[in-house]
Amino acid sequence: MSVASHLRIRVTEYDRKIHTFIPYYREMLSVAAGALQPRLTSPLIVDLGTGTGALAKLYLEAVPAGRLIGLDTDSEMLAVAAQRLRATQRPGVELKKKSFTRGALPRANYITAAFSLHHIKTRGLKVRLYQRCMEALHADGAMVSVDCMPPSHPDLHASTMQAWIRHLEGHYSSRDANDHLSAWAKEDRYFPLDQEVEMLRSVGFKVEIVWRRESFAVLRATKPRHP
Numbered sequence: 488m489s490v491a492s493h494l495r496i497r498v499t500e501y502d503r504k505i506h507t508f509i510p511y512y513r514e515m516l517s518v519a520a521g522a523l524q525p526r527l528t529s530p531l532i533v534d535l536g537t538g539t540g541a542l543a544k545l546y547l548e549a550v551p552a553g554r555l556i557g558l559d560t561d562s563e564m565l566a567v568a569a570q571r572l573r574a575t576q577r578p579g580v581e582l583k584k585k586s587f588t589r590g591a592l593p594r595a596n597y598i599t600a601a602f603s604l605h606h607i608k609t610r611g612l613k614v615r616l617y618q619r620c621m622e623a624l625h626a627d628g629a630m631v632s633v634d635c636m637p638p639s640h641p642d643l644h645a646s647t648m649q650a651w652i653r654h655l656e657g658h659y660s661s662r663d664a665n666d667h668l669s670a671w672a673k674e675d676r677y678f679p680l681d682q683e684v685e686m687l688r689s690v691g692f693k694v695e696i697v698w699r700r701e702s703f704a705v706l707r708a709t710k711p712r713h714p
């Protein structure tokens with residue numbers, strides 16, 4: 488499904504609207520960019536579901552000699568990303584129309600993903616993706632993931648979802664806010680944070696929770712130098 492029909496917006500509105508849909512969006516992206524802390528001067532970063540390139544641009548700013556490959560299946564989103572990243576005039580930036588769930592991932596020092604992995608619906612497929620990320624990363628490389636990863640306890644889960652609705656109600660009518668969240672919940676799968684950590688550890692990553700608030704989190708999963 489295209490991003491436009493999933494979010495019920497035009498792609499040209501994405502950058503203006505995404506922070507109305509997702510609380511702390513800009514804060515999380517900037518935390519994710521800061522979480523790379525590269526040791527190499529010219530690391531290769533692969534951004535899964537790069538969308539309009541918001542996070543990719545922050546990475547390029549945070550890592551001045553970094554190279555980047557952005558993968559996405561949505562041509563319209565990639566067209567916006569191409570325009571945004573062209574403006575940075577950085578060499579070593581490549582955008583590819585490709586699914587991150589199919590075929591080998593490019594060898595990388597860092598793999599990043601913001602609000603794209605909730606499109607993976609089953610635990611089996613997600614663990615398989617994390618395994619492929621582990622295989623694609625060089626030793627000491629890391630994956631940074633930003634997404635909705637709610638608490639697993641039902642009471643906390645309910646209160647954090649209420650907080651998300653209140654955020655939406657700051658921008659939309661109560662009915663639209665509830666409609667948005669229930670439409671996304673049908674199409675997306677938000678694994679609880681503890682399950683995300685467990686899935687990443689199950690394939691050998693060392694996981695740090697870099698940032699967490701309500702239903703949202705930024706994780707850094709490092710591939711150990713010596714497994």
Ligand SMILES: C[S@@+](CC[C@H](N)C(=O)[O-])C[C@H]1O[C@@H](n2cnc3c(N)ncnc32)[C@H](O)[C@@H]1O
Pocket residue numbers: 490505535536537538539540541542558559560561564585586587588600601602603606
């Ligand atoms: C909500 S957008 C997030 C975009 C961007 N990372 C951001 O933070 O604004 C999710 C993106 O993931 C892409 N996507 C979803 N499933 C994908 C897949 N299997 N392979 C590649 N891209 C995918 C969508 O096309 C979309 O551009």
